[in-house]
Amino acid sequence: MASGPQSFYELYRRSSVGTALTDTLDDLIQDHRIDPQLAMKILANFDRAITEVLQDKVRSRLTFKGSLDTYRFCDEVWTFQLKNVAFKMDNGQHTVQADKVKIVSCTAKPQGTT
Amino acid sequence: MSNTQVGQVYQQIILDVLEASRVDLEENGVDESILEELKQGWQKKLSAQNLASFPWDPKPDPPAPVSAPAAPVQQQQQPQPQPQQQQQSIPAPASHEIPVPNGSGMPPQRVAPPGVQSYAVPPNQAPVKPEPGVKVEPGLEATPNSFSNPAINARVIANLQSQYGSRADATINKLQETMGPAPNGAQYAPQSHPTGQPHPQYQNAQAQQQYRQQQQQQQQQQTGGGMQQRVPQPPQHIQKPAASQFDGAAEEGILVRQESNGQTTELGRVEIDRMLHAQLEARAKAMEGGGLMVPLQRAKKANPVSYHRTEDASGSGRFDGPDDDVKSEVDEDAINSDLDDSDDNVDDDDEDDDGGQIMLCMYDKVQRVKNKWKCVLKDGVLSVNGRDYVFHKASGEYEW
Numbered sequence: 323m324a325s326g327p328q329s330f331y332e333l334y335r336r337s338s339v340g341t342a343l344t345d346t347l348d349d350l351i352q353d354h355r356i357d358p359q360l361a362m363k364i365l366a367n368f369d370r371a372i373t374e375v376l377q378d379k380v381r382s383r384l385t386f387k388g389s390l391d392t393y394r395f396c397d398e399v400w401t402f403q404l405k406n407v408a409f410k411m412d413n414g415q416h417t418v419q420a421d422k423v424k425i426v427s428c429t430a431k432p433q434g435t436t
Numbered sequence: 437m438s439n440t441q442v443g444q445v446y447q448q449i450i451l452d453v454l455e456a457s458r459v460d461l462e463e464n465g466v467d468e469s470i471l472e473e474l475k476q477g478w479q480k481k482l483s484a485q486n487l488a489s490f491p492w493d494p495k496p497d498p499p500a501p502v503s504a505p506a507a508p509v510q511q512q513q514q515p516q517p518q519p520q521q522q523q524q525s526i527p528a529p530a531s532h533e534i535p536v537p538n539g540s541g542m543p544p545q546r547v548a549p550p551g552v553q554s555y556a557v558p559p560n561q562a563p564v565k566p567e568p569g570v571k572v573e574p575g576l577e578a579t580p581n582s583f584s585n586p587a588i589n590a591r592v593i594a595n596l597q598s599q600y601g602s603r604a605d606a607t608i609n610k611l612q613e614t615m616g617p618a619p620n621g622a623q624y625a626p627q628s629h630p631t632g633q634p635h636p637q638y639q640n641a642q643a644q645q646q647y648r649q650q651q652q653q654q655q656q657q658q659t660g661g662g663m664q665q666r667v668p669q670p671p672q673h674i675q676k677p678a679a680s681q682f683d684g685a686a687e688e689g690i691l692v693r694q695e696s697n698g699q700t701t702e703l704g705r706v707e708i709d710r711m712l713h714a715q716l717e718a719r720a721k722a723m724e725g726g727g728l729m730v731p732l733q734r735a736k737k738a739n740p741v742s743y744h745r746t747e748d749a750s751g752s753g754r755f756d757g758p759d760d761d762v763k764s765e766v767d768e769d770a771i772n773s774d775l776d777d778s779d780d781n782v783d784d785d786d787e788d789d790d791g792g793q794i795m796l797c798m799y800d801k802v803q804r805v806k807n808k809w810k811c812v813l814k815d816g817v818l819s820v821n822g823r824d825y826v827f828h829k830a831s832g833e834y835e836w
Binding site for chain 2: 331333334336337338339342343345346347349350355356357359360363364367368370371372373374375376377379380381382383384385386387388389390393395400402404407409411418419420421422423424425426427428429430
């Protein structure tokens, strides 16, 4: 999942910010404004930026409950499919319900040391 | 909670990415204005999803004025690239056009080897101009015009000899006779007033008819009949090079046309069929190669790829210049397909199962006791019900 000298997960590319970026880069590539290699570099920058920002700038907490439909652990990546999930935010002031949620989670430990 | 934070966080990410990419842009020799464009596009796409309230959306912050011109800028930029694309893809439409004018006799000219391509020139030459009239009217086909030029006669004889060897002797003799009594200059005019010089014309026409009969017989021997309708055509085709501008290469073209007139068109069709087939195959490959499991959206994305490949397969042999472009596009495709592939493994489940309801994060701990799971997650992005959330820490409990 990782690339570059200091590696960061490409996991977040699937997020909405990530897909918005990839789509924009795709458009630019299609228009021959940039070449794909540059787009890859920008995406690598994104991997780093989002990881760092999430680590440093975000302080909010979240709890959630639900029923686990499927789980999978492969290459140190957990994948859960949850059903009927209730997310509680802001210390329980906010609740969000979802029929289905998928969780994709990479290990927080430095890679290659498990 | 965190939904209010999302805008700030995303903006921070965007700025960080742009800042970090500045160097990469310089290294690639790309103008930094791309960054601004990237930012506009990125923010626009995020705003369109209505995931959260973004700082660039409503407020007149430094990034906010950006949001107003964002639309026109994008619109201005879009038309620009399009012509570029068209320029790049010019070879492709050309190759698609080929099958279209099928019946008009164009394909042989385009598809045929270079020697025949020069064929297209004669219609502009003065002496040949009257010919189309001859072609259309069957009655005039017998007019002597076709063998008026001794040079052509000589060529025809040569062709016949090379084709039929000694069997063509009779025909050749006839042709030589025709050349004798009918001097060149007298026969160029007759088309405009066919009855002006009855005698040599008649003679010539007679001779030609005889020639045609003989040739017909030969052709029937060669191809096994069914040529009668085509018979009037060979002289026509011999007429075309009457401009007598052609050397060796053109002779091949004549040869092909004269001998297997019907076949030439068929050859064109075969070629077209082959091209179509190749195209279909390439498309099928692109669909299959991308994976049968690929969602339709992706399959559609892969389509342009197939065009390029088709063009590559069918056109690379004929074009020198565009090859490089094609290659670069193939490279591009390769990388794209890599991207797609790496996404595919994940996106398949994603789009099938959760419909975009997804949490991406790191895990600190995942524990299970019997069917009860507990996990501690951190640094995550959550997309639920069309909204985005970010969290520093999350703990989940669920039962299996």
